[in-house]
Amino acid sequence: MLTLGRRRLLQGGLLGGSGLLSACAATGSAPTLPPIRARTDRIYDMAVCLRPFRAAGPRLDTERLGNTLVVHNYGHGGSGWSLSWGSSAIAVAKAMQASPQEVAVIGCGALGLTSAILAQRAGAKVTMYAREQIPDTRSFRASGAWTPDSRIALTSVAGPAFAAEWEQMARTSFKTHRQYLGLPGTPVEWTDYYSIRADQPAPPAPPAAPPVPRLDFASYSRSIADLVPKYRKLAPEAAPFRASAVYQTEIMVFNIADYGHTLLADFFTAGGQFRHADFHSPAEIAALGKRVVINCTGYGARALWDDESIVPVRGQIARLIPQPEVHYGLDYKHVYVVPRRDGIIVQDVGGGDMKGYGDATETVDRSESDRAVTTLSELFRSGLGA
Numbered sequence: 001m002l003t004l005g006r007r008r009l010l011q012g013g014l015l016g017g018s019g020l021l022s023a024c025a026a027t028g029s030a031p032t033l034p035p036i037r038a039r040t041d042r043i044y045d046m047a048v049c050l051r052p053f054r055a056a057g058p059r060l061d062t063e064r065l066g067n068t069l070v071v072h073n074y075g076h077g078g079s080g081w082s083l084s085w086g087s088s089a090i091a092v093a094k095a096m097q098a099s100p101q102e103v104a105v106i107g108c109g110a111l112g113l114t115s116a117i118l119a120q121r122a123g124a125k126v127t128m129y130a131r132e133q134i135p136d137t138r139s140f141r142a143s144g145a146w147t148p149d150s151r152i153a154l155t156s157v158a159g160p161a162f163a164a165e166w167e168q169m170a171r172t173s174f175k176t177h178r179q180y181l182g183l184p185g186t187p188v189e190w191t192d193y194y195s196i197r198a199d200q201p202a203p204p205a206p207p208a209a210p211p212v213p214r215l216d217f218a219s220y221s222r223s224i225a226d227l228v229p230k231y232r233k234l235a236p237e238a239a240p241f242r243a244s245a246v247y248q249t250e251i252m253v254f255n256i257a258d259y260g261h262t263l264l265a266d267f268f269t270a271g272g273q274f275r276h277a278d279f280h281s282p283a284e285i286a287a288l289g290k291r292v293v294i295n296c297t298g299y300g301a302r303a304l305w306d307d308e309s310i311v312p313v314r315g316q317i318a319r320l321i322p323q324p325e326v327h328y329g330l331d332y333k334h335v336y337v338v339p340r341r342d343g344i345i346v347q348d349v350g351g352g353d354m355k356g357y358g359d360a361t362e363t364v365d366r367s368e369s370d371r372a373v374t375t376l377s378e379l380f381r382s383g384l385g386a
C-alpha cells in the first residue's frame, strides 16, 4: 500500500546512501499513459476488510488440544497475501514434524490456501474446513499488492527475533509468488507505480475514529531492499503527471480473483477435500479427531480462540470497472490505486497506518469511496494527469 511507498521514500531520504531512492532524477521523455476513468458511477464494488493485527506479529506457535497438535498461522495484519507462502512454510514445517499422513487446515483465505498446498507438497492428504471459501473471505477484499510489512507488528513489542523471522517469511514468499508470474489469468504481475506529490497540499486527513495514539508500526523493508526496484524521482519532462514531484517504481500486484481461483484449483487438483464448517470453540476442532490441524482463521481467530491480542484494522476498497489498458498504480493526496485485472482498486489511506485501527465495523461507507474516486478524478480532469 501507500505506506510501503511512503516509508521507502522516507527511508531513502533519511538514510541518504541506503540506495532505496536513487539519488538522481531520471530524465527522458514522459510516457503517455491511458487515463483512469475515475468516476463514481464506475464504482461497481465496494468492500471492507479487517486486517488481523497483532503487536507481536503473526501467531505461529503450536498447542495441544488432547491428541490434536494445533499449529497457528494467523494475525498477518496488512501483509497476509504478501507473507502467505513464507508464513505457511513455517507452519507446515511444524505440522510435518509430527509426521502426519493427513493434515486438516482451518480457513480458506490466503493463509489457509497456501498452508494447504504446501502441506500437500510435503506429502500429506489435506482436508480444508472453513466457513467461507476464498471469494467470500476477508482475503478477497484486500488491495492486492506486495506489502510485506504493512501493519505486521509493533517494533517495541515484536523485537529483533521477529524481524529475522519476518525476513525469512518475506524472502520465501517473494520467491514463491514469482512462480505465478506469466500464467494464464495473470494471478501475479509487475506493474508501474507513481507516487505523485500534489502542488496543492492535500487537505488534512479526517482523524481516525476513535482517536488513538500513534503506534510504532514495524518497518522492515530495508532488510529486503534487494528484492524490489527502487523509487526514482522523475525529472519534470520525464514525468507523466504534472506535479511538484513524481517518483516512479514497479510493484508486484496480486490479481486476487485469479490468484485465489488458481490456488483453490491447485488444491483440488492435488486431491484436496473441502468441508464447510463453522467452529465456535477449540473443543469443536479437537472433536474432528485429527492428529494435526493448521489454524488459519485470520481475524476469525479473535472469537474462535478468544484471542484479544488481535486488533481489527478496518480498510475499505472500491473497484472501478476494469481498464485492461491501465498498467500503472499510483498514490495521490491520500488515495491509493492498484490496477488489478478484476477492477481498479481505489482506497482512501488518509490517516496512514492508524486509519481504521481498533475499528471492527464491516459496513461499507459509500462516501469514503466516492471521496477517493473524486480526488483521483481531479488528477486527470485538471490536466495534471496523463
Ligand SMILES: Cc1cc2nc3c(=O)[nH]c(=O)nc-3n(C[C@H](O)[C@H](O)[C@H](O)COP(=O)(O)OP(=O)(O)OC[C@H]3O[C@@H](n4cnc5c(N)ncnc54)[C@H](O)[C@@H]3O)c2cc1C
Pocket: 001, 048, 049, 050, 051, 052, 073, 074, 075, 076, 077, 078, 079, 080, 081, 082, 083, 106, 107, 108, 109, 110, 111, 112, 129, 130, 131, 132, 133, 134, 137, 138, 139, 140, 141, 142, 143, 144, 145, 146, 147, 148, 277, 278, 279, 280, 296, 297, 298, 299, 300, 301, 304, 313, 314, 315, 316, 317
Ligand atoms: C483494505 C485492506 C487491504 C489489504 N491489502 C493487502 C495487500 O495489498 N497485500 C497484502 O499482503 N495484504 C493486504 N491486506 C491484508 C490481508 O487481507 C490479510 O492479512 C489476509 O487477508 C489475512 O488472510 P487470512 O487467510 O489469515 O484470513 P481470512 O482471509 O480472513 O481467512 C480466514 C478463513 O478462516 C475461516 N474461518 C474464520 N473463522 C472461522 C470459524 N470460526 N470456523 C470456520 N472457519 C473460520 C474463514 O471462513 C476464512 O476461510 C489488506 C487488508 C485490508 C483490510
